[in-house]
Amino acid sequence: MKIDQPKYKTSDAVDFVIVGSGAAGGVLAKELSTNGFSVVVLEQGPYLTEADFSHDEIKVLQEDLLTNHPKLQPNTFRKTAQDKAKPQRALVYGRAVGGTSNHFTANFWRFHEIDFKERSKVGPIAGSTFSDWPITYADLEPYYTKVEWEVGVSGLAGASPFDPPRSKPYPMPPLPVKGSGVIFERAARKLGWNPFPAPMAILSQPRPGRSACVNCGFCLAFGCEVKAKSSSLASMIPLAERSGKCEIRPNSYVHKIEVDERGRATGAVYFDEKKNVHLQKAKAVILSANGAETPRLLLLSASNKFPDGLANSSGYVGKNLMFNTGAVSVGVFDEQLNDYKGFAVSRILHDFYELDANKVGFHGGGGLDARFDMTPIGFALGALPAGTPRWGKQFKAALANNFTRTFEVFGHGTSLPVENNSFSVDSDVKDAWGLPALRLTYKDHPDDLKLAHWLADRSTELLDAAGAKQKWTFPIDEQQFGVHLLGTCRMGNDPKASVINADHQTHDVKNLFLCDGSSLVTSGRGQPTMTIMALAFRAADRIMGLVKRGDLSA
Amino acid sequence: MITELDRRQFLSRGLAAVGATWTAAHWPAVLSAAEHAHKAAASPETQKFEFFTPAEAREIEALSSCIIPSDGTPGAREAGVVYFIDRALVTFSVDDQKTYREGLPELQKRVTELFPGASLFSAATPDQQEAVLESLDEAGAKASPQRPQRLRYRRSAAAQPLFEVLRVHTIAGFLIDPEVGRKGNRDGLGWAVIGREPGHGFQPPFGFYDKNYPGWQAAPAALSVKKDADKQ
Numbered sequence: 001m002k003i004d005q006p007k008y009k010t011s012d013a014v015d016f017v018i019v020g021s022g023a024a025g026g027v028l029a030k031e032l033s034t035n036g037f038s039v040v041v042l043e044q045g046p047y048l049t050e051a052d053f054s055h056d057e058i059k060v061l062q063e064d065l066l067t068n069h070p071k072l073q074p075n076t077f078r079k080t081a082q083d084k085a086k087p088q089r090a091l092v093y094g095r096a097v098g099g100t101s102n103h104f105t106a107n108f109w110r111f112h113e114i115d116f117k118e119r120s121k122v123g124p125i126a127g128s129t130f131s132d133w134p135i136t137y138a139d140l141e142p143y144y145t146k147v148e149w150e151v152g153v154s155g156l157a158g159a160s161p162f163d164p165p166r167s168k169p170y171p172m173p174p175l176p177v178k179g180s181g182v183i184f185e186r187a188a189r190k191l192g193w194n195p196f197p198a199p200m201a202i203l204s205q206p207r208p209g210r211s212a213c214v215n216c217g218f219c220l221a222f223g224c225e226v227k228a229k230s231s232s233l234a235s236m237i238p239l240a241e242r243s244g245k246c247e248i249r250p251n252s253y254v255h256k257i258e259v260d261e262r263g264r265a266t267g268a269v270y271f272d273e274k275k276n277v278h279l280q281k282a283k284a285v286i287l288s289a290n291g292a293e294t295p296r297l298l299l300l301s302a303s304n305k306f307p308d309g310l311a312n313s314s315g316y317v318g319k320n321l322m323f324n325t326g327a328v329s330v331g332v333f334d335e336q337l338n339d340y341k342g343f344a345v346s347r348i349l350h351d352f353y354e355l356d357a358n359k360v361g362f363h364g365g366g367g368l369d370a371r372f373d374m375t376p377i378g379f380a381l382g383a384l385p386a387g388t389p390r391w392g393k394q395f396k397a398a399l400a401n402n403f404t405r406t407f408e409v410f411g412h413g414t415s416l417p418v419e420n421n422s423f424s425v426d427s428d429v430k431d432a433w434g435l436p437a438l439r440l441t442y443k444d445h446p447d448d449l450k451l452a453h454w455l456a457d458r459s460t461e462l463l464d465a466a467g468a469k470q471k472w473t474f475p476i477d478e479q480q481f482g483v484h485l486l487g488t489c490r491m492g493n494d495p496k497a498s499v500i501n502a503d504h505q506t507h508d509v510k511n512l513f514l515c516d517g518s519s520l521v522t523s524g525r526g527q528p529t530m531t532i533m534a535l536a537f538r539a540a541d542r543i544m545g546l547v548k549r550g551d552l553s554a
Numbered sequence: 555m556i557t558e559l560d561r562r563q564f565l566s567r568g569l570a571a572v573g574a575t576w577t578a579a580h581w582p583a584v585l586s587a588a589e590h591a592h593k594a595a596a597s598p599e600t601q602k603f604e605f606f607t608p609a610e611a612r613e614i615e616a617l618s619s620c621i622i623p624s625d626g627t628p629g630a631r632e633a634g635v636v637y638f639i640d641r642a643l644v645t646f647s648v649d650d651q652k653t654y655r656e657g658l659p660e661l662q663k664r665v666t667e668l669f670p671g672a673s674l675f676s677a678a679t680p681d682q683q684e685a686v687l688e689s690l691d692e693a694g695a696k697a698s699p700q701r702p703q704r705l706r707y708r709r710s711a712a713a714q715p716l717f718e719v720l721r722v723h724t725i726a727g728f729l730i731d732p733e734v735g736r737k738g739n740r741d742g743l744g745w746a747v748i749g750r751e752p753g754h755g756f757q758p759p760f761g762f763y764d765k766n767y768p769g770w771q772a773a774p775a776a777l778s779v780k781k782d783a784d785k786q
Contacts (some may be wrong), residue, residue, distance in 0.1 A: 055754065056734035058646055058726065159772065177770070179763035185770075194773055214755040276740040335762035340750055342760060376729035376750055381722065390694040391687065391721055396629070396747070403748040404761065 005040075005247045010267075010280045014038040017268050017282035019254045019297065022099020023529050024231025024516040024536040025150075025288035030239045030541030033246035037547075040247045041240075042270050044293075045090045045095035047250035048102075049233075053223035057377045058223055060410035066103050068095045072432040077480050078437045081420055081463055082369060088382050090440035091482050093290050097250055098233030100290065101529065102223045105373060106201040107342050108153045109160045109531040113137040115524050116195075125363050127445055128416040129320055133521045134493045134539075135501040137164055143541075148199075150205060150531060152230040155199030162194070173204045174198070174346070177211060179337030180407035181346030184370030187466035188349055198348045198443075199371060201230035201530070210234060218284040220373040233402040233442040239409055249280075253516075255435055257285055257310055257512065259538065262324055265512040271314035271433055284543070284552055285509040286504075288536070291321070291517035292423045298489070299425050300435065311489075311506035316415040316499050318422045320442075320490055323482035324525035325364070325448040329409045331468030332381065336404040339372030339475025345410075346370065352458065353525055355451075356368060364451035366413025366525045373405065378402055385470055405469075411455025411463055412526025416445040417487050444478050452476045484528050491516035503542040505537070515539040605643040611636050613658060616676035618724040630724050638727030638738030640718070645736075650719050657716025662669040664689060664713055689715040692708050751784065 008014050015037040018025050025041060033039045034386045042487055044532040048066070059065045076085035094100035096372040114121065116133040124130065141164075149151065157169040174197035177185075181198075188195040202219075206212045219229070227234040251273040258266045258279055277414070282350035284508045287294045295318035309317050348369040355365045374383055380399055383406060389395045426439035463471040491526040492498025495507035500519060506512045515536050524531060546552050601609050618630035618639070646778050648741075655723075662710050665686055672678050676685065688694075690713055728744035730736050739745060743750045759765045 044699055054734060055731045056736070057730060058736065059734070063646060156770065159770070161773075174770070177764050178758075179761040181763050182763045182767050189773060199771055213759065215760075216754040217755070217756070233705040252702055333763075336749065337763055338749070338751075338761035340754040340759075376745065376748065378726045380748075390691060391724075392684065393623055393625050396622050396625070396627075399748050400627070403750065 005241050005428050006244060007246050008040050009039065010278045011533065013039050013281040015282070015285050016044060016070070016284050016286055017280050018286045018288055018517065019095045019268055020288040020290065021100060021237065021248060022094055022288065022290065023101045023532045025099065026101065026236035027533050027536035028286055028288060028515060028540050029246050030236040031537060033143060033240045035242040035544060036245065038239070040282070041096050041279065042250055042252040042254050042268055043250045044253040045097065047097045047248065048223065048226060050223070051191045052257045053225050055222065056118065057217040057375050061378065065097050066094055066223055067092050072427055074431065074437050076426045076429055076437055078441050079294040079443045081441055085426055085439045086369055089481065091292055091485060093485065094111065095290065097237060097248055098231045101231035102233055104529055105220045105222050107345055108201040108258045109367065109525065109527040109529045110164060111172050111524045111531050112353060115522050116521060121361065122357065122363060127414060127418060128418060129419050131492060131521055134491055136452040140534050140538060141165070141167060143339060144176050144530065145528060146537045147533045151235045152200060152203050153199055153201050154204040156197045159196035160350055162353055166359050170199065175200055175343055176346070178337045178339050178342055178346040179461055180370040180372055183333065183407070183466045184347045184409065187462045190465045191461060192352045193349050195347050195349045195512065197347045200343060200345065202343050203228045213343055217340045217342060218375055218443070219343045223548045228355065228553065238276065238404060253433060254297060255300055255433065257297065259303060259305065259310065259509065265509055273435050275433065276502060284513065286513045286515060291488045294514055294516055294518045295423050295488045296425055296438055310463065310509045310511060311499055313330050314496055314499055316490060318424050318488050320417035320487040321421040321442065322417055322425060322486040323442070324415050324484045324526040325413045325444065325452045325525050327411045327452045327473060328455035328460065328461060329471060329473040330406060331409065332402050332470040333405050334446065334469055337407060338404050339407050340403065344371040344373040351454070359453060362447040362450040364414040364447055366411055366451060366455050368455065368462065369410050369412065371408050371410055385472055409459035411452070411459050413451045413455055414525060415448050415523040416446060416447050423488055442479060449476065449478070451494060478511065484517065486517045486520045486528055489514045490521050492520050503546060504539040513539065513543060602639060603640045605640050610658060611640065612676045613674065616683065617720055620687050621721055621724040623727050632730055633728050633743040634737060634740035635724050636725035638730065639723045640737055641737045642723055649725070653715050653719050656712040660710050660712035661716055664710060673687060687717065694716050698728050
């Protein structure tokens with residue numbers, strides 16, 4: 001239910017304007033507003049509630065109920081900067097209040113200690129801008145704990161021998177095991193690996209105003225009607241609204257950050273629903289628009305003072321994009337799993353989190369999860385073994401047999417940061433508001449592709465040990481499309497090789513902060529949202545610290 | 555059709571499990587429901603088309619019925635797929651109207667080409683219908699090279715795209731959530747065929763493998779130690 005909010009005038013400078021209401025924006029809005037700051041959140045998408053969510057695969061998957069629409073906001077793609085980019089859908093992100101956290105799988109792995117300092121350990125890697133973070137796991141640990149308790153994460157502390165240290169157990173037990181989880185666990189143990197209950201941002205126990213998961217089976221790509229999925233919308237936005245200090249302004253498409261002659265951000269310029277233009281004034285601006293739209297907004301905000309884009313003196317805005325590598329293997333079993341019931345993942349393993357490059361011949365690491373994340377139409381169109389007839393009796397028979405007997409082993413892994421992999425703006429293609437489109441330039445680092453194959457081999461081993469009747473791996477190709485949008489305004493101490501400092505403050509504009517997937521320095525092992533939320537809790541603390549010390553005053 | 559609000563209340567309650575054997579146990583009921591649905595569909599008074607003419611609808615129904623046949627369990631026909639497609643073409647698939655209007659006459663030409671004397675797809679024999687579709691399914695022929703090649707006919711600029719769109723529409727119309735008001739998956743027959751129980755809330759155990767799961771236990775210490783050693 002929407003709660004009455006304050007209505008701020010655009011001409012009155014609020015303490016903070018936050019662009020984006022997703023995993024990071026939702027957390028920042030809640031933290032800042034409940035600490036007494038006035039906040040306006042500008043969200044380009046609509047304000048949908050649980051009543052608007054639907055299990056209609058057409059509405060959600062084909063008509064992009066919750067996500068960016070390729071007709072309104074077209075993209076282009078090219079492999080290298082030398083190529084001419086061609087129109088092609090290049091990314092999916094949440095475009096509604098709650099952002100991508102509305103429709104995510106909700107795998108909530110913490111990053112491990114190594115993710116923050118791997119560059120120091122392994123040294124430079126050819127073709128990569130691989131770097132350490134300016135913060136460590138220990139710096140972020142209290143905020144991971146905060147995410148688990150405040151947003152709501154189910155899991156079992158100590159279940160994985162590879163887990164990093166934690167200050168508190170999970171606030172609630174793991175979700176029930178699924179058939180896929182049982183098969184995965186048994187096979188992994190046979191192989192001497194260490195499977196464990198997946199930490200998931202889905203409630204296993206009810207919380208005030210939120211139901212525990214009812215196992216409806218429409219999870220990945222869908223919004224949760226019972227608020228069991230710990231989206232920003234279900235967990236953070238209501239608290240921000242209840243503070244009485246936060247206005248969530250949907251259908252507000254920000255396209256420029258205004259800067260005064262002294263080089264300070266003064267507010268955000270946006271189109272409202274009717275495409276009228278407004279400037280929301282603010283004392284400080286926070287961009288949490290995601291790893292594609294945050295850099296695009298900085299590039300669109302180029303001016304005489306900032307000719308290469310705002311906060312881009314490093315030239316790194318939009319660069320070093322990481323999608324996470326991955327491989328999906330599929331197994332079909334004799335008996336019915338009925339894995340369409342429930343959330344996607346119940347068991348994972350981290351035995352391959354840190355691989356020894358001297359042994360495997362490439363840099364990287366990852367984890368495996370057991371999942372079923374397909375809804376009926378999607379399954380029928382995309383998940384029958386190659387060679388199955390596409391229509392007729394045999395097609396129907398395969399569908400009737402396999403839908404309840406299939407699960408996937410999903411290998412998630414690192415992507416190395418490559419400078420040329422980027423989001424930039426393409427002036428040749430315009431969106432429905434007349435703004436230059438997002439252009440993706442991406443070519444996987446060779447090690448990422450090797451890792452994907454290596455993970456697929458482990459998944460196949462597991463499916464063999466599990467006695468799968470049929471198994472195959474989806475083709476592993478160079479990626480031309482992403483949903484994890486990471487690293488494009490990276491954090492660092494060196495203003496020449498990073499866009500923000502460890503406080504999420506841009507090196508170039510004192511009262512402009514960036515916090516979302518773009519802040520990440522390394523990609524983790526494939527599950528970024530937990531870390532994005534933890535960074536947002538930490539960023540709120542750091543920003544409030546700066547305000548207290550008077551560091552943001554004009 | 556229950557309302558969106560009803561459905562959400564229904565969801566929030568959470569549901570008792572209906573059991574993995576639901577499909578098998580309920581087949582007789584499902585089949586009789588199917589028969590009823592088919593009769594209702596066959597009666598022009600009960601349902602009107604928004605896009606197709608009755609003649610076109612007969613052709614589309616016959617085509618979709620080849621894609622998901624009625625063969626002991628309900629197929630596209632019983633699940634009312636033709637009504638879903640008709641609705642689709644005036645709602646989310648308006649862009650495909652042309653594909654249908656131009657593709658159908660072309661497809662009918664193919665029927666005549668292959669079987670001189672025949673002109674309606676719906677009037678052809680099952681074997682003839684299958685031959686027509688095989689001649690249009692280029693992607694399928696490529697995907698399984700062991701299948702006899704029947705692509706000795708010219709490529710049709712209009713009929714092939716129709717086949718591809720119709721295939722997707724038929725699958726969607728068979729498996730769409732029956733409660734969302736798109737006229738597909740009538741009475742949940744499509745979901746019953748693939749073993750998806752109706753409803754939007756389930757309780758574990760979900761299936762065969764998790765039925766007797768003893769609960770999570772930490773791996774024997776030896777394993778963890780071994781892995782730690784491997785990590786060096």
